[in-house]
Every structure is written in structure tokens, then in C-alpha cells.
Amino acid sequence: MNGNGYAFRVGLFCIGLLSSGFAQALALGKIQVQSNLNAPLKAEIKLHSVTQGQSVDIRVALGSAATFKRAQLPRPHYLTKFVFKIITKDNGESFIAVRSKGTMKEPILDFIIEVDWLTGKTQKHYTVFLNPGFSR
Numbered sequence: 767m768n769g770n771g772y773a774f775r776v777g778l779f780c781i782g783l784l785s786s787g788f789a790q791a792l793a794l795g796k797i798q799v800q801s802n803l804n805a806p807l808k809a810e811i812k813l814h815s816v817t818q819g820q821s822v823d824i825r826v827a828l829g830s831a832a833t834f835k836r837a838q839l840p841r842p843h844y845l846t847k848f849v850f851k852i853i854t855k856d857n858g859e860s861f862i863a864v865r866s867k868g869t870m871k872e873p874i875l876d877f878i879i880e881v882d883w884l885t886g887k888t889q890k891h892y893t894v895f896l897n898p899g900f901s902r
Contacts, residue, residue, distance in 0.1 A: 802899025829878030
């Protein structure tokens with residue numbers, strides 16, 4: 767077999783992987799909390815490697831009971847009041863907006879989110895410390 771033909775086929779295979787989105791994996795960044803204890807949760811998680819228009823194909827949810835069990839984490843009921851929404855800012859950066867439907871009375875929130883998109887899925891564990899936010 768001609769060595770050049772083999773190299774050509776390997777090159778085509780690699781180009782196919784790159785163009786199919788296989789090599790581009792969505793990544794979850796750090797969480798930035800914008801609220802305090804005894805207030806509704808307001809936070810953002812940066813999405814890395816999201817191409818323009820791709821954010822409409824991303825689904826975010828709280829980890830399932832089975833996911834929490836595998837991670838040996840409790841899944842208290844108040845976590846089910848979290849709402850996740852993909853937002854794209856004017857500068858083109860995409861984020862996951864994390865909101866709660868009620869006030870957060872626990873100073874430490876430990877949760878897992880699951881993210882699905884057309885070419886893959888991922889999950890990440892977050893621990894959030896809520897500041898009491900005392901005012902004078």
C-alpha cells in the first residue's frame with residue numbers, strides 16, 4: 767500500500783472529526799454568585815467553546831437523583847427550585863443563568879448540573895457559599 771494514500775486517508779478522517787464538532791467540547795466555567803443568603807439565588811456559569819448560535823441547542827438541568835447518589839451527595843428538595851437558562855450577552859459570551867424560585871436559607875449549596883448539547887453531554891459539581899450580606 768502506498769504510504770501517501772494512508773496519510774491522505776488519516777488526514778481526511780481528522781478533518782472529518784474536526785468539522786463534525788467532535789473535537790469541540792463544551793466546557794463549564796466557574797460559578798459567580800451575585801446574591802446573598804436569605805435572598806433568591808442569582809448566579810452565572812460561563813460556557814466555554816460555544817460557537818455563535820450553538821447555545822440554542824444546549825439543555826441544562828439539575829443532576830438527577832441517581833447522579834447525586836453516585837457522587838455520594840444529598841439532593842435536598844430546595845435544589846429542585848433552581849431554574850437554569852442559557853443566556854448570550856451582547857459581547858457573544860454564553861452563560862448559564864442559575865436562579866432559584868425562593869430564598870436560599872442554607873449558607874452552603876452543593877449541587878450538580880447536567881448539560882446536554884447536540885454532540886455531547888457533561889456534568890459538573892458546584893459548591894456555593896452564600897454571604898450573609900449584613901448591612902448597616
